[in-house]
Amino acid sequence: MPTDRYHHGNLRSTLLEAGLSAARLGGPAALQLRDLATASGVSPSAVYRHFPDMAHLSAEVSRSARESLAKAMLSVAKAVVEDPKDAGIGAIRRLDAIGRAYIEFAEREPQLFDTAFMTAGAAPSCADDPSAWDVLIGALDDLVATGELHPSRRHDAPLIAWSAVHGMSGVLVRGMLPPPYLPEEAINATIAGVREALQVRHPPEFVGTR
Amino acid sequence: MPTDRYHHGNLRSTLLEAGLSAARLGGPAALQLRDLATASGVSPSAVYRHFPDMAHLSAEVSRSARESLAKAMLSVAKAVVEDPKDAGIGAIRRLDAIGRAYIEFAEREPQLFDTAFMTAGAAPSCADDPSAWDVLIGALDDLVATGELHPSRRHDAPLIAWSAVHGMSGVLVRGMLPPPYLPEEAINATIAGVREALQVRHPPEFVGTR
C-alpha cells in the first residue's frame, strides 16, 4: 500500500475501510467524502472513479457494518456446545446467543450499529452476506427441527424475535433506556421475553421471575 | 400572520411548524436551516434569534414529533370502552391499542417517526409532554391493578413491550420487513407476542395460533 505512488492500487477497498473506521467513531455523520479521501491519501475527486456519489459509498459502508453484525452472530452461534443428553438445548442456547450478540454489538459499537441501519429503505445493490435475518431464520428452523419450537409458532417467530432484539438495540444505542433500568437487565429481559413469546423453554442457566 | 412586516411576530413557533412539515415529507435530512427560514418568510440568520444553532431547532422538532406519537397513543387509549362484565379486558385492550397506535404512527408517518428518534442520546432540555414511555407505564399499571398482569412481571414488562413495539416500527419504517411478510400481520404478531411474553390473556377478538 505505497502512498507515494500516483496510482493508489486498490482505492475502493481502502475507502470502504476508512469509512468503516470513521463510522465506528462518529456514526453516519462522520461519513464525509473529503475526510475519507484524505484518510486514504487521495484527492476528493478520486472517489468518483469508484463510487457514483457519496450516497453509494455510504450505502456500502452501511452494508459492511450489517455484515459485521451478522458475522458476530454466526461466531457466537458456532461457539455453543451441544449437550449429548439434551438434543434441543443447543438450539435454545443458540437463539439466546445470537440475540445477545445482536444487542451487545449495538452496545459495543453504537455508532457502527447506527450506520448499519441508516439506509431509509434504499434498494440494495446486492444482499448482505451474511445476513442477520438469515442467521435468525436458521436458528429458528433448528428449534423446530429439535422440537423446541412448535411449528404453528414458526411463522410469526422471526417477526417477534427480530423486532424485540432490534428494538432493544435501538433503545440502548440512542440512550433511551429510562432509569433505573440497566443495560444488562434490559438485555436479559428482552431475550427471555422472546422465549416466552415463542413458548420456548428457558435454558437451565436462566434465572428470572418464576 | 402578515408576511410583509419587518417583525414576524412569533417566528419561533412558525419555524417549528415549518420544521414539522418538512420532516413529515423528507425526514431529518429535510431539516435545513435555509429552507425553514424561507418557508417562514424570513432570512436565514433570523433563526439564530430563537435557536442557538440548527441542532437545537432540529431537536425541538424531533421532540414535537415524539409528542405527536404519544398523543396518538393517548387518543386511542381513551377511545377504548370498558366492559362492565369484565373489569380487566379494558386494560388489555388499551395495551393493545397503544402498541398498535405506536406502530401505525410509524407506518403512516415514516419520515416523522424517523425524525422523532434521530437524536443520538442528546440530553433533552426538558422531558416530552406527553411521553410515550409514560403512556406505556400507565397502561401496565392498569393491567396490574385489574389483576391481568402478575406483579412479578411488572418490572420487566415495559422493557419487553417497548423494545418489541419500537423495534417493529423501525423495521417497517426502514422497509426492512422481508417478503413474504405483510405489515399488517407483522403488527399483529408483535402485539400478540408482547401479550404472550407478559403472560397476559388475549382479548376475545384476537384470532391467532392457538
Add this chain to the structure above:
DNA sequence: CATTTTATGTGATCATTGTCAACATTTGGG
C-alpha cells in the same frame, strides 16, 4: 517493443449549507 486505449488520480471551480458579524428596524418601559 512501441503505441494507443483505458483506468485512475489531480486541480480548479461551483452551488449549497450552517454560521457569524455588522447593521437596521421595531417594540416597550422609564
Add this chain to the structure above:
DNA sequence: CCCAAATGTTGACAATGATCACATAAAATG
C-alpha cells in the same frame, strides 16, 4: 419622548459534495 432590548437583514466565510478539464499510470494491441 427616548433609549434599550428584542428581532430581522445583509453580506460574508468556511466546509461540503459535485463536476470539469487535464495528467499519469497501466493495460491492451499491433
